[in-house]
Amino acid sequence: MWDFSGQVVVVIGGSSGINRAIAEAFASAGAKLAVASRNRNKVDATVKALRELGADATGFCADVRDPEALERGLAEAAERFGKFDVVVSGAAGNFPALASAMSSNAFKSVVDIDLLGTFHVMRAVEPYLTQPGASLINISAPQAQLAMAGQAHVCAAKAGVDMLTRCLALEWGGRGLRVNSVMPGPVDGTEGMRRLAPSAELSEQVRQSVPLKRLGQTSDIAHACLFLSSPWASFINGVVLPVDGGWSLGGVSSLGPVLEQALASGKR
Ligand code: HXC
Ligand code: NAP
16 A cells, blocks of 8 residues: 655564564565664564565664664664665563562663663664654553553553653654654564463453454554555654554553463463
């Protein structure tokens, strides 16, 4: 449906799961791709897959907690491709744990990757954005909006990500840059779901807690990112878009006690 021929798309944390599917969707729509994450093998495999889809693609290794590494990789990507039309920032970490079982460093590690990492990405891409016109998308989670037992670190970090989205939408809107968040619901076959609901029983409970009674597909999230970066969304700025089958209307919190019980009984 969408044509991104000739456009440059950067996906940070793009080497697996939802973010890789987003990169692949843009590649299939004609874009040039730069992807980044920590693991060289994952980056290389993703670049290979993107090239097989016909895209001009490159990748680099960087931890989003290391702004200099990000800056180096992005400078190389810009040298190769020119200005960035779309940036997706989706690196994240999660492990279910009750707050009382978390060290300061455990809480901090998720805040550093999800929230501070998103800030690092936004700051590092800024000099290379197509201006006016670039679309920036931060990947959030329903835990940003609804409290959930066992997810204090993710809830706090992703709430911060969404507020960063809104602040940047205000500050950068005058330059024709749009900044939005996409909030995936529980997505089938992903690392996030494997960690949150590792058994078939827990996964079924998650499915039942989604008003649409199904888990998301990575393509559901990718399509939302294509739409938000298309001319059809040119007046959409500063929104947090749930793509979650209605999970953020309540299902997220209803699952908390299930997770809490599983953690307390040692099943997680
Ligand atoms: C308590 C834990 C823990 C656990 C780790 N820690 N796992 N504490 N319970 N289950 C603690 C460690 O003991 C340590 O604290 C601190 O966290 C940092 O751990 P490290 O292993 O040193 O960190 P690091 O190597 O930087 O790895 C970061 C990570 C890791 C987040 C811990 O899991 C990771 O790299 N994850 C990336 C992939 C991922 O999580 N994908 C899912 C994204 S899904 P101490 O005090 O011992 O030093 C998502 C939302 C999903 O984001 C929503 C689903 C619906
Ligand atoms: P995933 O496969 O683990 O993807 C995370 C990506 O980020 C990987 O490419 C990972 O690669 C990279 N990454 C992790 N830590 C990094 C760091 N410190 N620096 C740079 N890159 C890092 O997880 P996923 O389940 O698909 O989740 C993707 C996004 O969707 C996340 O933002 C998550 O919060 C969000 N989300 C997921 C769900 C779900 O159901 N899965 C629901 C709501 C929101 P490396 O290991 O190579 O670094």
